[in-house]
Amino acid sequence: MKKFSEIYERFIALGADEQTSKNELKRIKLFNGFCLVWYLIAVSLVLSELVSGNVVGSMVTLRNHLPFCVVISIAQFLISKKKYELSYSIFILCLLATCFIFSNMLSVGELTEYYYLLVPPIALVFFDNNKINYIILILALLGFVVPNYIYNYYPEHSFDELTNPLLLISVFIIVNYFKNLNIKNEKALKLKTEELEELDEFKSQFFTNISHEIRTPLTLIKGEIDDLKEVAKFNSDVLKVQLGVNNQVEKITKIINDVLDLAKMETSDFKLNLKKASVTNLLKKIYVNFEPIFKQKNVHFFLNIDNKNYFSEIDTLFLERALNNIVVNALKYTDSGGKVVLELKHIESKLLVSIVDSGIGISDEGKQKIFDRFYQIDNDINRAGGSGIGLAFSKEIIELHNGKIYLDSKLGQGSDFTIELPLKEVKKEGLAVETQNFNTKKVYEKEFKLNTSTSKVKKILVVDDNREMRQYLISILKKYNCIEAENGVEALQKLQKNSVDFIVTDYMMPKLNGYGFIKTLRKENYDIPVLMLTAKTDTKSKIDVLKLGIDDYVVKPFEKEELLVRIENSLHNQKKKNLYNSEYKLSENVENEEENQTLIQKLAKYIQENIHKTEISQEQLSNYFNVSKSTLYRKIKSETGLSPNEFIVEIKLQRARELLNSNPDILMKQLALEVGYQHTSYFSKIFYKRFGIKKDELVE
């Protein structure tokens, strides 16, 4: 059946291709349709004669119809060669000839002359040229009227002189009128479409131009503000201004980028870079990124996912931006004390990401329009800011992922934005996670509780003998609660009175230096992450302190961002470590800490010795040290807070950092290869994420 319909489609569109205009396609289909009907009539007439046993009659019918069938198949051949007018002309002449032969020879007196009535209207469909249409009308008229005058086939009352030609002409005029009306409408429609397209193009171009125009002064402002950095180091007021302006510049840049991307999306050459990637991981990342600002506003934030890993074809960068917009809105429109849930479910072959908030909700009118560009509902929150571009951007991105976005909302009760994406694969979590029945949802909820219970600002102990340096560090770390100490001895005293989340310490100090201080900390079982500030030349001391198991070190002079990123990372890893401990280690109470530490040291040594290899995997480690994958996972996680893969990456990055310190001119590519990364861009990305040092700050 399917084959039959395919053959029919091909037959009916014979002579058309992608370039054929809509109008021409209609004519071609009509022409081929007529030809098909003609063949079918001829065949059925011959067959019916045969079935009724009239072989002679069937031969006569065949003789009568065959020549016409041959001629129209020639016309079809010509149409397949795109000789449209010629084929239509042959077809119309064929119709006229058939009428002539039937009315004057084969069926005289059977009123077959009336078929002439059809020919001029049919010709009107095929030809736009008025001359051709009038010639056909005259030929039909002559064929219709003249023979009867010469041969007198009918009595006068049944073939009246004037009414018949008038009938033919009026049919022609009526069909011609509707045809012209149709042409006029089509032209007007085409003109309107062109105007709209032009307007749309102008709009996109305008967006693009204006956005580029805004970008230039923005870059300049950013440059000027960056110049304030040096002054800001020692003046907290200037620092405040610098941070404030930077913050606003970033906001505007984000809006501008969204506008530019939206404009780009309208051109056909915009393409997402779709790759199979984990949506579960993306949501975890979004959750972790947003969690602190939710906490700041005191909005409860939950991640609701199961312990499987769901994959879809996504452009991680763009999808993250799209989801970020919706999460930001959820936070923006939910009051303190409210709740936002980020959830991942799957139904058959579809992944559903929901962002549900208990915020102000959206009216029915608003629901219709909020995905329109620049649309904002008029309320107090919007009056204070926003651009109305976020959701339009998100929707476009989601649709480019072959996805859909749904909104369910009630004014005063909250909103539920659900994004549907095609599901490509489901993987069970890593072995350790599976065997331990690691319930991610539970962990995240637990993490949330943990965070809220310790929702106080983190406390950092800053240890440095230089007063100005301490002041500078405290100004950089002003989002934390800082206490200070002049040296190791004083720091130990402060630790007895305060519970501290993080320590930043200098290496060279009087009384008790950094090395001695950390050694004492370890001896006295303080499990606080430490970041050491070292001078560039102190290679040996760096190695010494690393051996003590400190979390990180930063070489002076350092960039503010670098310091902040590294403290954030350490705090984050510590959080994971605590979480893991509270989840398993403490409850199981079977782990031997010393034994673990030696295993960790052995693992680190093994990774360092094989650092240039691209493939150091979890399997390799578990085979080499003869421990199961789940044990390996548990031990690394409990000691470091990292998964085995994160642990491998961490050691590689630490090594890269050392290499960079000892040879600042090293090429990025070489650095990547030294620690077993073949793709420099990927390496520089994770290096930046870890240490806050940008790729272009290194010599490429």
Ligand code: ADP
């Ligand atoms: P913006 O937030 O910059 O104004 P968006 O396109 O992101 O622009 O959102 C458009 C409008 O939709 C917003 O002005 C807001 O009124 C409404 N809106 C979006 N998300 C929510 C939400 N979670 N709760 C209530 N209103 C919302």
